[in-house]
Amino acid sequence: MSFDWSAVIAALPQLLQGAELTVFIAAIGLILGISVGMLLGMLRAFGPMPVNALVQVYVAFIRGTPLIVQIMFIYFALPILMHIRIQGVTAGIIAIAINSSAYVAEIVRGSLLSISKGLTEAGLAMGLPFWKVLVFITGPLAFRRLIPPLGNQCITSLKDTSLLLVIGVSELTFTGQEIIADNFRAVEIWSAVAVIYFVMLSAVGLFWQYVERRMPIL
């Protein structure tokens, strides 16, 4: 068989539109997920016992169920339970945010706890309150250790958006599938989809590499 470039070129505008939505959902979902995850991670590392336990349950629950089930639940079950309407894209953003927040919480906890206790004591011994030690000394150090796993999480979450095809969100994977349903050009379209993902994820990888070069682990 021959590779039909014209099919790719014809599908490209639509695929890029799908890619745009993919990036949009991943970006908003990750911004929310990383913010919430950082807060949860801090609570896990330094929070009082009951809060800590609550976060632990949350993390266990999110990590202990497949993302695709979470997506289905948010899109199909939540509206019934709460008598609301929810759009696919919104459901997708929520799913990515919740899912990544649990993983980020564990990453943040780990890097915070990996910072030598002596540095915290040095800050406290100067008369700084704990939160200032966290903001000015240990937090920035922990953030540097956060960079590699955070890059990982961004890559994972961006790829995870492809699961949103099960609720009909027209992100990249769904778009590709729709086009193939029309023109039966599986080889060309799936190749194009793969290449587009690869380019996007390489960009994410390069971005985090750049950040890490600017803020090396100490």
Add this chain to the structure above:
Amino acid sequence: MSIVEFSNVQKSFGPHKIFNGINLEIMPREVVVVIGPSGSGKSTLLRCINALESIEGGDIRVDGYSVKGGRNDIRNIRLEAGMVFQQFNLFPQMTALENVMFGPMRVRKATRREARELALALLEKVGLSERANHYPAELSGGQQQRVAIARALAIRPKLMLFDEPTSALDPELRQEVLKVMQTLAEEGMTMVIVTHEIEFARKAGTRLLFMEGGKIAHDGTPGELLANPPSERLRDFLQHVV
């Protein structure tokens, strides 16, 4: 008027009783050297002074502030007591200069320029002017510890606490740190020093405490305690340390 006063201090780690009624008074300008076998509670004693360790009973007062007096008192104590750690604990993302400027700017509300001037003066005092823009990882252990001393001095403390400041250093690097400490002592800084440096105690100390099993077993001048150890235990200890 004492600057540090322990009264009937009680302290446990879990089920282990560390201190059962410690009493101690330290006067301004005293250079108190604390020695004793490991596990005798000497580091804990030091760390209780600036409330890095909490106590369960009794009280410790530093210049009138109580370690049990709540957030404000503890903050005031920590502003008056500079601390130097065994592992230096310099902030690795900051240069030597930035490490020393940090305290004045963050806790003394100094301007950048004031903090810089003070920090440069202190780095000069510890003999590290040319190293001001180096990061801790680029400094030797002895240099790092001298920066740490400058950092502690930068908050203008009335009292300096040293927790085994030379224990993590190679023998040839210890002298440069001890020299800085001796200068401080000669300038009249009140100091409490947990150490194994007996020679330093003899030269710079005005008072020597020997701790054993969570108690202050001996309390006297370095001269008399070192020349005539009053107990078998201290004699034994000194033989093994020197």
